[in-house]
Amino acid sequence: MFTERFLRHRRGVHLESEERARLEASISEIKTLPPRTNIVMAGDELSQSILLLEGFMSRYIDDRNGLRQLVAVHVPGDFVDLHAFPLKVLDHDVATMTAATVAIVPHSELEAITHDLPALTRKLWFSTLIDAAIHRAWLFRFGRLDAVGRVAHFISETNVRLMSAGLSDGRRFALGLIQSDLAEICGLTNVHINRVLRQLREERLCVFRSSLVEILEPAKLAARGQFDPAYLYIDLQSAESPSSRPRLNS
Amino acid sequence: MFTERFLRHRRGVHLESEERARLEASISEIKTLPPRTNIVMAGDELSQSILLLEGFMSRYIDDRNGLRQLVAVHVPGDFVDLHAFPLKVLDHDVATMTAATVAIVPHSELEAITHDLPALTRKLWFSTLIDAAIHRAWLFRFGRLDAVGRVAHFISETNVRLMSAGLSDGRRFALGLIQSDLAEICGLTNVHINRVLRQLREERLCVFRSSLVEILEPAKLAARGQFDPAYLYIDLQSAESPSSRPRLNS
DNA sequence: CAATCGTGATGACGCAGGTTAATTTACAGA
DNA sequence: TCTGTAAATTAACCTGCGTCATCACGATTG
Numbered sequence: 372m373f374t375e376r377f378l379r380h381r382r383g384v385h386l387e388s389e390e391r392a393r394l395e396a397s398i399s400e401i402k403t404l405p406p407r408t409n410i411v412m413a414g415d416e417l418s419q420s421i422l423l424l425e426g427f428m429s430r431y432i433d434d435r436n437g438l439r440q441l442v443a444v445h446v447p448g449d450f451v452d453l454h455a456f457p458l459k460v461l462d463h464d465v466a467t468m469t470a471a472t473v474a475i476v477p478h479s480e481l482e483a484i485t486h487d488l489p490a491l492t493r494k495l496w497f498s499t500l501i502d503a504a505i506h507r508a509w510l511f512r513f514g515r516l517d518a519v520g521r522v523a524h525f526i527s528e529t530n531v532r533l534m535s536a537g538l539s540d541g542r543r544f545a546l547g548l549i550q551s552d553l554a555e556i557c558g559l560t561n562v563h564i565n566r567v568l569r570q571l572r573e574e575r576l577c578v579f580r581s582s583l584v585e586i587l588e589p590a591k592l593a594a595r596g597q598f599d600p601a602y603l604y605i606d607l608q609s610a611e612s613p614s615s616r617p618r619l620n621s
Numbered sequence: 622m623f624t625e626r627f628l629r630h631r632r633g634v635h636l637e638s639e640e641r642a643r644l645e646a647s648i649s650e651i652k653t654l655p656p657r658t659n660i661v662m663a664g665d666e667l668s669q670s671i672l673l674l675e676g677f678m679s680r681y682i683d684d685r686n687g688l689r690q691l692v693a694v695h696v697p698g699d700f701v702d703l704h705a706f707p708l709k710v711l712d713h714d715v716a717t718m719t720a721a722t723v724a725i726v727p728h729s730e731l732e733a734i735t736h737d738l739p740a741l742t743r744k745l746w747f748s749t750l751i752d753a754a755i756h757r758a759w760l761f762r763f764g765r766l767d768a769v770g771r772v773a774h775f776i777s778e779t780n781v782r783l784m785s786a787g788l789s790d791g792r793r794f795a796l797g798l799i800q801s802d803l804a805e806i807c808g809l810t811n812v813h814i815n816r817v818l819r820q821l822r823e824e825r826l827c828v829f830r831s832s833l834v835e836i837l838e839p840a841k842l843a844a845r846g847q848f849d850p851a852y853l854y855i856d857l858q859s860a861e862s863p864s865s866r867p868r869l870n871s
Numbered sequence: 872c873a874a875t876c877g878t879g880a881t882g883a884c885g886c887a888g889g890t891t892a893a894t895t896t897a898c899a900g901a
Numbered sequence: 902t903c904t905g906t907a908a909a910t911t912a913a914c915c916t917g918c919g920t921c922a923t924c925a926c927g928a929t930t931g
Contacts, residue, residue: 383709413851414851430757432757432758432760432761434761434765434766434847435847438765440760440761440764440765442756442757442760442761443757454750454753457743457744457746457747457750458747458750458754458854459633460854462754462757462758462851462852463757485739485742485743486739489735489736489739489742492735492739492742493707493735494707496707496746496749497707497708499746499749499750499753500704500707500708500749500753502753503704503749503750503752503753503756504708504712506692506753506756506757506760507680507682507692507693507712507713507756508682508712509760510682510690510692510756510759510760510763511682511684511690511692513760513763513764513808514690514763514805514807514808515684515688515690515808516684517887517888518887518888549907549908549909550908550909551908555764557764558763558764558765559888559889560888560889560890561908561909562888562889562890562891562910562911563887563888563889565909565910565911566888566910566911568909569910569911581908581909597684597685601663601664601712602712604708604710767917767918768917768918799877799878799879800878800879801878809918809919810918810919810920811878811879812880812881812918812919812920812921813917813918813919815879815880815881816880816881816918818879819880819881831878831879
C-alpha cells in the first residue's frame with residue numbers, strides 16, 4: 372500500500388478503495404534516492420511525478436549568488452511534484468533532503484485518470500492546492516513574523532503534517548534537517564537560526580536537533596508562531612471509515 | 622466574450638473555441654463590486670468562484686494584531702478563487718482593491734465540466750497552479766531580496782501580467798494601489814515603502830504613483846529584483862492561432 | 872470656508888538580524 | 902588513537918528596516 376499516506380486525514384477528500392487501487396496501479400516504479408540529491412531541475416520537460424513514501428524532500432529557488440530559498444518541504448505521503456502533470460515544466464528545482472523512497476507515476480497514467488475518474492482527478496487537484504495553501508502560510512510567515520516566530524511556525528506546521536503521516540506523536544519527531552536547512556526554509560542566516568534555536572531552548576518551548584525535534588510546549592510554540600493549522604485541511608479526529616466522514620459532494 | 626483574457630498567452634494551454642464557449646456558458650452572473658470590499662472570508666463554505674474581468678483584487682491573511690499580509694494580487698483575466706472549487710473552504714480572505722467587474726461561475730457548472738471535458742479540466746487545474754507558482758516567486762522575493770528588490774520584483778511581475786492582459790505597453794500601466802498596499806504586498810512598512818519608491822525614482826528605474834506606474838528601465842528594474850518571468854508561463858510571442866502554438870499533448 | 876481625512880513625504884532614533892570570523896563539537900575514516 | 906571535515910556555537914560589529922513623530926497636500930464634507 373504505497374499510497375497509504377496520500378491525502379490521509381484530509382478534510383473532505385477520502386480516497387475510495389477503487390480510487391486508491393487505481394493510483395497504486397499507476398505506479399511504474401519504486402526508487403530509493405540518496406540524501407541531498409537534485410531530482411528535477413527548473414525548465415526540464417517532465418513526463419512523470421513523484422509520490423514521496425519515506426524521507427524528506429524540498430523544492431527551492433536559488434538566487435543569482437547561489438543563495439537558496441526553499442519554497443516547500445515535503446513529508447511522506449506528499450505527491451511532491453504532481454503539479455508537473457498540468458504544468459509539464461517547473462519553475463523550481465526538486466531535491467531530496469534525507470535519503471528517500473519514492474513511487475514514480477507516469478503522466479500518461481494520470482492523463483488516463485482524468486478521462487476515467489473525474490472524482491479522483493479532483494482529489495489530485497485538491498492535493499496540489501494544499502501545497503499552494505502551505506505556500507500562503509509561508510508567505511504570512513515571511514511577511515509578518517520575526518525570526519523566532521518563523522521557526523516556531525515552521526516547526527509547528529511540520530509537527531502537524533507529520534502527525535497526520537503517523538510520524539510524530541505531537542511532541543517528538545525525527546527530521547533529518549540541519550540548521551542551515553532551517554535557514555534556507557525561513558529566509559534567515561544559519562548564524563541567526565542558531566540564536567533562535569538557543570532562545571527556543573532557553574524558553575523551554577522546543578529543542579531542535581538534527582536527529583530529533585522535541586516540542587516541550589506545543590500550544591505555546593504554536594502561539595509564538597501564530598500557527599493555525601486550518602490551512603492544512605487536516606482532520607486528525609476523523610475516523611478512517613468513509614461513512615462517518617463528510618464528503619466533498621455527490 | 623467574458624473569458625477573453627483567461628489563460629491568454631499561457632504557454633501550452635490554448636483554449637479551444639468549444640472549451641471557451643462552455644466556460645462562457647457556465648457564467649451565471651456579471652457583477653460590479655465597489656473598491657476595498659471583502660468578498661470571501663476564510664472558513665466560508667463556497668459554492669461559486671469568481672473570474673475577474675476588470676479591476677484588481679487581493680487575497681490576504683491578517684495576523685493577530687490586524688497586520689495584513691497579501692498573498693496574491695489579481696489582475697483582469699485571473700480566475701481569482703477557482704481553487705475554492707476543489708477546496709470548498711478557503712484559508713484566506715478575498716477582497717477588491719479597486720472597483721471591479723467579475724463573472725460568477727457556480728461550482729455545479731465546474732463539476733459538470735470535470736465530467737464532460739477532461740482537457741478543459743486540466744487547463745482549469747493549470748490556472749490554479751500558476752497562482753501557486755506566483756506564490757513561490759513571492760516566497761523567493763521575501764526570503765532573498767531586500768526592500769528595493771522586493772518592490773522591483775513585484776512591479777516587474779505586475780508589468781508582465783498586465784502586458785499579457787493587454788493592460789500595459791511594457792512601460793506604463795494603471796494600478797489602483799496606494800503605498801500601504803505595496804507595504805502589505807512586500808511585507809514592509811508604508812514608511813519604508815515610501816523610502817524605496819523614492820530610491821527607485823532617484824535611480825530613474827521606475828516612478829510609482831497611485832494612478833500610474835511608469836517603468837523607465839524595465840531591464841534594470843527586473844535585474845534589481847532578480848525577476849525572471851519564466852514562472853508566469855506567459856509567451857507573449859505566441860500567435861493567437863492554435864495551429865502555430867505548441868500543445869500540451871494529444 | 873473651515874474642518875476632517877486619506878495619502879504621501881521626511882527626519883531621528885533604536886534594534887533585529889546580517890556579516891565576519893574564530894572556536895568547539897561530533898563523527899567518519901585511516 | 903589520530904585526523905579531516907561538516908556542523909554547531911559564540912562574539913563583535915554593522916546596517917537595513919521598523920517605530921514614532923511631524924508636516925504638507927488635496928479631496929470631501931458640513
